[in-house]
Every structure is written in C-alpha cells, then in structure tokens.
Amino acid sequence: xxxLDLHPHLGDWEKKPAVTDLNVRPLPPLDKDYWTxxxxxASGATQKFASIKNSHVxxxxxxxxxxxxxxEGSMITETQPYWQLEAYLWLLSDKGDGIPWTISHFVxxxxxxxxxxxxxxxxxxxxxxxxxxxxxxxxxxxxxxxLLDPIPAGLLIHEAMGHRLEGNRLRSxxxxxxxxxxxxxxxxxxxxxxxxxxxxxHLSLNGDSSQSLIGHxxxxxxxxxxxxxxxxxxGKLSGYLTGRVPVNKRHxxxxxxxxxxxxxxxxxxxxxxxxxxxxxxxxxxxxxLIDEIKRQGVPYGIRIxxxxxxxxxxxxxxxxxxxxxxxxxxxxxxxGREELIRGVNFVGTPLNAINxxxxxxxxSVVDNAWCGAESGMIPVSTIxxxxxxxNLELQSKADTPYTQYFYPMPS
Numbered sequence: 001x002x003x004l005d006l007h008p009h010l011g012d013w014e015k016k017p018a019v020t021d022l023n024v025r026p027l028p029p030l031d032k033d034y035w036t037x038x039x040x041x042a043s044g045a046t047q048k049f050a051s052i053k054n055s056h057v058x059x060x061x062x063x064x065x066x067x068x069x070x071x072e073g074s075m076i077t078e079t080q081p082y083w084q085l086e087a088y089l090w091l092l093s094d095k096g097d098g099i100p101w102t103i104s105h106f107v108x109x110x111x112x113x114x115x116x117x118x119x120x121x122x123x124x125x126x127x128x129x130x131x132x133x134x135x136x137x138x139x140x141x142x143x144x145x146x147l148l149d150p151i152p153a154g155l156l157i158h159e160a161m162g163h164r165l166e167g168n169r170l171r172s173x174x175x176x177x178x179x180x181x182x183x184x185x186x187x188x189x190x191x192x193x194x195x196x197x198x199x200x201x202h203l204s205l206n207g208d209s210s211q212s213l214i215g216h217x218x219x220x221x222x223x224x225x226x227x228x229x230x231x232x233x234x235g236k237l238s239g240y241l242t243g244r245v246p247v248n249k250r251h252x253x254x255x256x257x258x259x260x261x262x263x264x265x266x267x268x269x270x271x272x273x274x275x276x277x278x279x280x281x282x283x284x285x286x287x288x289l290i291d292e293i294k295r296q297g298v299p300y301g302i303r304i305x306x307x308x309x310x311x312x313x314x315x316x317x318x319x320x321x322x323x324x325x326x327x328x329x330x331x332x333x334x335x336g337r338e339e340l341i342r343g344v345n346f347v348g349t350p351l352n353a354i355n356x357x358x359x360x361x362x363x364s365v366v367d368n369a370w371c372g373a374e375s376g377m378i379p380v381s382t383i384x385x386x387x388x389x390x391n392l393e394l395q396s397k398a399d400t401p402y403t404q405y406f407y408p409m410p411s
Contacts, residue, residue, distance in 0.1 A: 096401030198270030260376025
C-alpha cells in the first residue's frame with residue numbers, strides 16, 4: 001500500500017556542519033566492596049516490619065561512553081555516568097491488598113546519594129507509611145479539584161504535554177498531532193511557560209545544594225549540539241522538540257533527537273522545566289484548593305502527594321488520554337483536614353487537564369527518571385512546581401487480592 005506524502009514542501013533532513021569533539025570526561029570511581037555492604041545492610045531495614053512481604057535494595061551504575069560518527073564527517077564522544085539507588089517495598093495487608101512503594105535516588109554524581117543511615121531511615125519511614133496507606137479508605141472514582149505535589153505535577157506535564165510537543169510526531173500521519181496547528185496560540189494559562197534545555201547538567205532549587213540532571217547531554221543522537229527548546233511562553237505555544245527531520249519551513253534542530261543504543265532517533269525530552277511566573281507558597285496553595293472545593297460545592301478535593309510512573313497515547317487511532325500511577329493521596333475537606341486514601345490513579349485528556357490549571361506553587365522539585373517511547377528507554381529530568389487543577393478525574397486501580405504468605409520473610 002502506498003501513502004500520500006502529507007508534507008511535500010518539507011525536506012527530509014537538515015544538513016549540519018561536521019563536528020569534532022572527542023573530549024572524554026572522567027567517570028566517578030566505583031567501590032564495589034563498599035556498595036555491596038551498603039546494599040546488604042540497607043536491605044535488612046525492613047525485617048522488623050512483618051507486613052512487608054517482599055523487598056529489595058539495588059544499586060545500578062551505568063558508565064556510558066558513546067561514539068558518534070556520520071557521513072558529514074562528525075566525530076563525537078558523549079560520556080555520562082548514571083547512578084540509581086533504589087529500595088522496593090511491598091506490603092500485604094490483612095485483607096489481601098498488595099501495596100508497593102519505591103524509593104529512588106537517580107543521579108550522575110554518587111556524592112549526592114544518601115548515607116547508609118539516611119537510606120535505612122527512609123526505608124523504615126516508607127514501611128510505616130505503607131501501614132498507614134493499607135488502613136486508608138479505598139476510593140474507586142473521583143472528579144473535582146485536585147492539588148498535585150511537584151512530582152505528580154511533573155508527571156502530568158510530561159505525559160499530557162511533553163510527548164505531544166515532540167516534533168517527529170508532527171510528520172507522522174498515524175499521530176493525532178494535538179498541537180500541530182497551535183503555534184502562537186494559547187495552550188496553557190498565562191502564568192506558565194515550558195522549556196527543555198539538556199545543556200543544564202545541575203540545578204539548585206530553593207537555596208538547596210546543586211542537584212544533577214540525568215537528562216543532560218551535550219550532543220543528541222543525530223550529532224547536533226543540544227540547545228534550549230522554548231516550547232511555551234506565557235501560555236502560548238512557541239516551538240517543539242526537534243531533531244533534524246524538518247517540521248516546518250523555518251525548521252532548525254534544537255538537538256532533541258534521542259535514542260537508546262541502535263534505535264532510530266526521534267525527538268524526545270531531555271531536561272523539561274515548567275516555569276511559574278505567579279507562585280503560591282504551600283499554605284496559600286492549599287487554601288486555594290479549599291476555596292475551589294467550596295466554590296464547586298463538593299464535599300472534598302484530592303491532594304496527590306506522590307506518583308511513580310505514567311503513560312500516554314498519541315496515536316490518531318487511539319484515545320488521546322494519559323494516566324498517572326498514584327502512590328499516595330489524601331482527601332482534603334473544606335475545614336483543611338486531610339485523610340489518606342488509596343486505590344486510584346489520575347487520568348484525563350490532555351487539553352482538558354492543562355486548561356484546568358488555576359495555580360502553581362513555589363516549590364519546584366527535580367524528578368530524574370527513565371522515559372520509554374519508540375526510540376527506547378532514555379534518562380530524562382523534569383522540574384515542576386505543585387499545580388492546582390480545577391477538575392481532574394481519578395479512576396480505580398486494578399483490584400486483585402492476594403492470599404497470605406505461609407512463611408515469614410527469611411532473615
């Protein structure tokens with residue numbers, strides 16, 4: 001079957017001058033004996049919690065040096081260290097509810113990782129929190145005002161906005177191309193801007209020490225220097241994430257073509273940051289949520305405190321929707337009381353969700369994580385403040401109770 005070329009006026013590839021950059025950066029040393037002992041001792045922190053039926057601690061270190069050569073004459077080396085320390089806990093309640101929790105520290109500099117004492121303290125706190133979650137009310141659905149803390153808010157922006165601003169999707173007839181006709185038009189509230197700048201390797205927020213951004217890279221996987229992509233300026237769409245496949249007549253790659261190993265590179269996120277020009281401190285933001293609850297006349301709103309992963313569909317054939325996996329949430333009542341809930345994820349359609357943003361916090365947080373798409377799993381960083389949304393929908397998680405274990409966890 002032959003398909004019509006929908007973009008006959010556009011070229012197939014943007015030419016670039018040859019680049020030679022063979023600067024291989026030194027990688028941090030790895031003390032295997034120290035980290036083996038660290039992981040073994042940290043993993044024992046859950047033993048006194050009988051309800052934790054499964055747990056593990058892992059350290060994954062990936063020291064990566066990639067060599068890029070092309071027919072234009074470019075020769076480039078890109079060196080990146082990735083250190084990911086994780087603890088996974090799985091609680092089995094008396095009613096058979098399996099509740100997972102993951103603690104993750106994903107950095108490029110091992111000096112940012114917690115000490116053994118700090119990490120064991122985090123694990124014990126997570127085990128106690130899981131006990132509280134297991135006793136929380138189970139909610140099956142909700143639609144109304146929602147306050148997302150920074151990590152869940154960043155997940156929403158990543159899924160609802162980020163993937164739909166990847167330029168390669170504008171050339172594909174199989175894509176819905178949500179924002180293809182929106183350049184210069186309002187797509188977010190005026191007080192928000194969005195950019196993606198992989199040149200940033202570290203960031204200091206709110207006076208804290210500098211944090212590494214694992215979405216950082218100097219050159220993309222088409223040999224183009226990474227550059228800042230201004231995506232949304234004061235609410236108006238100003239650009240896309242682009243590689244060397246043209247998306248319009250004035251096309252210029254901003255160095256966002258990325259891939260995992262030998263996958264075909266497509267435009268992807270790197271270091272994505274949502275900027276709030278009008279900010280509320282946490283107390284004011286919660287009061288704005290309470291005011292919205294009263295205005296809508298609903299019995300309560302929802303605060304989403306932690307979410308771990310998400311997914312979205314951008315195909316024209318499929319539903320234009322996204323989902324965020326909630327780990328921790330609470331009902332917020334008009335008097336300010338908060339009660340933990342469990343059993344729901346947040347879902348929605350992108351335009352409804354982002355058009356419902358009515359306030360942002362002053363509490364931006366860095367979230368380093370892996371992102372999967374057609375060109376494979378790549379590291380990305382998202383920087384986002386809390387967001388208050390006028391209306392967001394929650395749906396029930398899969399509910400399959402487990403039988404109790406016959407034997408306790410071995411010591």
